[in-house]
Amino acid sequence: MISPLKARNLHRDLGYFYIGLIISFAFSGILMNHREHWHPEKYTVETKAIAVKLPPEEEISEKYAEELGKKLGIDDKIRRHNVKKGTFKISFEKHDVEIDMETGKGEIVSFVKTPIISQTMKLHKSTSNWWIYYSDIFGLSLITIAFTGAIMIPAGKFTFKKRGWKLALAGLIIPLLILIFV
Structure with a gap:
């Protein structure tokens, strides 16, 4: 069995070593719990009105959506496109485009990742092998911190x-x- 003094020292040192990670995980965990309410990974930078001439709905394809995006000055990767209830929608990695099929009027919404918050959440969701092993070690260290905290008060x-x-x-x-x- 580990002595209370050794438990206290191990508890203290692991706590000091992982304080930044504990705060980062706690912070990103809170953000992750509420991500559906405020979408912290997307921050609207700009909404720009546009007017374009659209072809008939049956001529709208992924290739057309990509080409239209380029004409509108959008150079990021297309995710999906569709026409629903008279609105042509294109979703790109950093932009959303919505255009009324009848009038050709619409808007481009540009997004950037929220600084610091986005990076913290990326760590929380990371699946890289290196990060998973480091997180496993962190988890074992938290268990150690819990046990050493339980035994470091010897009497009373x-x-x-x-x-x-x-x-x-x-x-x-x-x-x-x-x-x-x-």
Whole structure:
């Protein structure tokens, strides 16, 4: 068994080492929880009115959508296009285009990634092998921090044996209940 002093030292050093990552993960986790409400990875920079002459709907193809995007000054990759309820829509990586089929009037909405927030969320969702292994080590370190925190107070009424286990159990039961009932 590890001594309380060694537990305290390990707890402190791992905590110091991972403080930036803990804050980054906590921050990006909060943002990820609410991404459907405010789309933090897209930030509207500009909305520009346009007027174009469109061909009949049956002549609109992906190639036409790409060429129209280039004519409108859009040079990023096309994602999809469609005509729905009289509106021609083209979605690019950094732009959305909507044009009324009858009038040819529409708009281009340009997006950029929100600085810092977007990069933090990218880390949270990363699937690179290097990042996954680093995150696994981080997860194991958090488990170590939890255990060393539980045993670093050697005596008294606030030890893990006397009081801490009840709080730890409550902290475990809440996510389990959410998994079961939500």
